[in-house]
Amino acid sequence: MKLEISKGVCLTPIKISDAEEVFAVINTQRTYLEQWLPFVPHTKEKQDTVNFIKSVQTADELLQTTFVIRKENRFAGVIGFKNYTAHSNRVELGYWLAAQYQKQGLMIRSVRNLVRLAFEETSVNSIVIKCAEENFPSIAIAIRAGFTYTELEENGEQLTVNTYRDLMVFKLTKRHWKTL
Incomplete structure (x- = not known):
């Protein structure tokens, strides 16, 4: 499955052959990425990225799929669904971009396309x-995509052994999405 989201920009399911590019960005942009992504300090070598890809690559449905974002066939970032909960038909959407691809509209278009796909092609009710x-660019993406702030998840993400970060939670329901 390849999703064209705009001219020269597409989403494709992540595969092992992407590991070298993904790891290269993580490795060269550690200081920037580890501000927001708790997995970065644990991604010490390419094999760590391969292991991650193997762990998500077995997904056989959209609501478990992780995609790479490519601009003009170059790796730009990652976006994907995780933590699908069947009893509530709820899924989480996570994403990150390499620094040089920020502020080009890639992520908002990617988010909107995956939201549309999830609501139109699955039974998911909320994302x-x-x-x-403190991640104002990511917060802006959620708001621009029509998500509504619902709560603060205190100590929602562990950064180091004794360090946690509070997370802002944004939600979009299928009913609200239809009115956007």
Whole structure:
């Protein structure tokens, strides 16, 4: 499955052959990425990225799929669904972009396309995005995509052994999405 989201920009399910590019960005942009992504300090070598890809690559349905974002066939970032809860038909959407691809509209278009796909092609009823309180670009994406702030998840994400970060939780329901 390949999703064209705009001219020269597409989403494709992540695969092992993406590991080198993904790891290269993580490795060269550690200082920038580890502000927001708790997995970065634990991603020390390419094999760590391969292991991650293997763990998500077995997904056989959209609500478990992780995609790479490519601009003009170059790796730009990752976006994907996780933590699907069947009893509430709720799924979380997570994303990150390499620094040089920020502020180009790639992420908002990616989020909107995956939200549309999830609501039109699955039975999911709500999608959640969780952002660190200080991650203003990520918060702006959630708001621009029509998500509504619902709560603060205190100590929602562990950064180091004794360090936690509060997360802002944004939610979009299928009913609200239809009115956007």
